[in-house]
Amino acid sequence: xxxxxxxxxxxxxxxxxxxxxxxxxxxxxxxxxxxxxxxxxxxxxxxxxxxxxxxxxxxxxxxxxxxxxxxxxxxxxxxxxxxxxxxxxxxxxxxxxxxxxxxxxxxxx
Amino acid sequence: xxxxxxxxxxxxxxxxxxxxxxxxxxxxxxxxxxxxxxxxxxxxxxxxxxxxxxxxxxxxxxxxxxxxxxxxxxxxxxxxxxxxxxxxxxxxxxxxxxxxxxxxxxxxxxxx
Numbered sequence: 121x122x123x124x125x126x127x128x129x130x131x132x133x134x135x136x137x138x139x140x141x142x143x144x145x146x147x148x149x150x151x152x153x154x155x156x157x158x159x160x161x162x163x164x165x166x167x168x169x170x171x172x173x174x175x176x177x178x179x180x181x182x183x184x185x186x187x188x189x190x191x192x193x194x195x196x197x198x199x200x201x202x203x204x205x206x207x208x209x210x211x212x213x214x215x216x217x218x219x220x221x222x223x224x225x226x227x228x229x
Numbered sequence: 230x231x232x233x234x235x236x237x238x239x240x241x242x243x244x245x246x247x248x249x250x251x252x253x254x255x256x257x258x259x260x261x262x263x264x265x266x267x268x269x270x271x272x273x274x275x276x277x278x279x280x281x282x283x284x285x286x287x288x289x290x291x292x293x294x295x296x297x298x299x300x301x302x303x304x305x306x307x308x309x310x311x312x313x314x315x316x317x318x319x320x321x322x323x324x325x326x327x328x329x330x331x332x333x334x335x336x337x338x339x340x341x
Contacts, residue, residue, distance in 0.1 A: 153329065162319055163272075163332040170327070208272070215260045215279065215328050216287075219272045 122146055124211055126220035133199050134228055141223045143192040143209035152185050152192045153210040153217060163208065167194075199227045232256070233333035235320055241339045248307040250336050252320030260323045261303035262330065263287075263295065265316040272319070278303055310340045 123146040133139050145152065150171050155163040167176045169185035169192060176183050180203065182195045192209055206224045210217040236251035252261065262277040264287075274287030276295040284295050292314060296304045303322075307314055317337050321330040 151328070155332075162335045163321075165329055165331065168327050168329050212328055215323060216262075216274065216277065217328075217330055221271045 122211060122213055122216075122218035124209060124218050124220040126207075126209055126223050128223060129221055130224050130226075132226045132228060133196075135200055136198050138198065139196050141194040141196070141207055141209075141225075143194070143220055145190050145192070145209070145211040145218075147190075147211060147213060148187070149211050149213065150185075150187050151212050152183075153212070154183050154192070154194055155208045155210065155219075157206045157208065157222070159205075166207075196225070199225075201227050201229060203227050233320060233322055233331050235318075235333040235336050237336050238334060239337050239339075241341065242307075242310050243341055244311060246307075246310050246340075248310045248338065248340075250305040250307075250318055250320075250338070252303045252305070252322075252333055253301055254303075254322040254331070254333075255301065256322065256324070256331075257300065258322035258324035258331075259300075260328070260330075261297065262321040262323075263293075263303065263305045264319045264321065265289070266319060266335075267316050275305065310338075312340050314338065315340045 152169045154167040167183040172187040174185045206222045210219040233254045263275045278297045294306045320333040323330040
């Protein structure tokens with residue numbers, strides 16, 4: 121059974137600070153996905169990590185994948201209020217995605 | 230850009246009614262999915278489909294059925310709606326080597 125664990129589940133941070141969200145997953149999959157969800161909205165794809173050592177960056181967000189450790193990280197640099205959302209990671213088995221519980225990020229002024 | 234649309238953003242139904250939730254994607258994706266999302270329970274897969282007229286149970290299929298008569302359309306059916314099916318329903322589609330899933334806007338269903 122696939123199992124994806126994110127931590128922390130809740131994160132409150134100040135603007136301008138850095139932080140990392142961790143995603144541990146259970147299989148030997150070499151693909152990992154990150155999504156963002158704003159309150160009341162649907163999920164938006166952020167990153168698709170396709171191989172060990174993959175690193176992708178978009179603005180203040182950077183995602184990386186370590187398949188040996190079965191760990192992906194989402195690093196937030198100099199947070200701004202607009203990054204407040206829930207972030208999900210997901211691992212794949214065939215075409216199915218299994219998602220973590222989500223990390224609810226609040227960036228305070 | 231991939232576009233996934235869902236027939237309603239908000240829906241209110243009564244217990245015992247038959248409910249149809251429609252999802253349409255415009256990118257010729259093979260795979261389509263239905264999830265429900267509830268506070269504290271995350272996203273749970275109800276059903277998915279790899280091809281027309283093909284369906285597979287997800288993690289919580291009880292009380293639901295699906296239909297995929299055309300490649301672009303995947304319907305979720307609640308045969309007899311119950312209050313515990315009040316939830317946000319999300320449809321997604323994917324294809325290709327990356328299998329990146331693209332989500333529709335969601336339908337917030339309330340069963341009274």
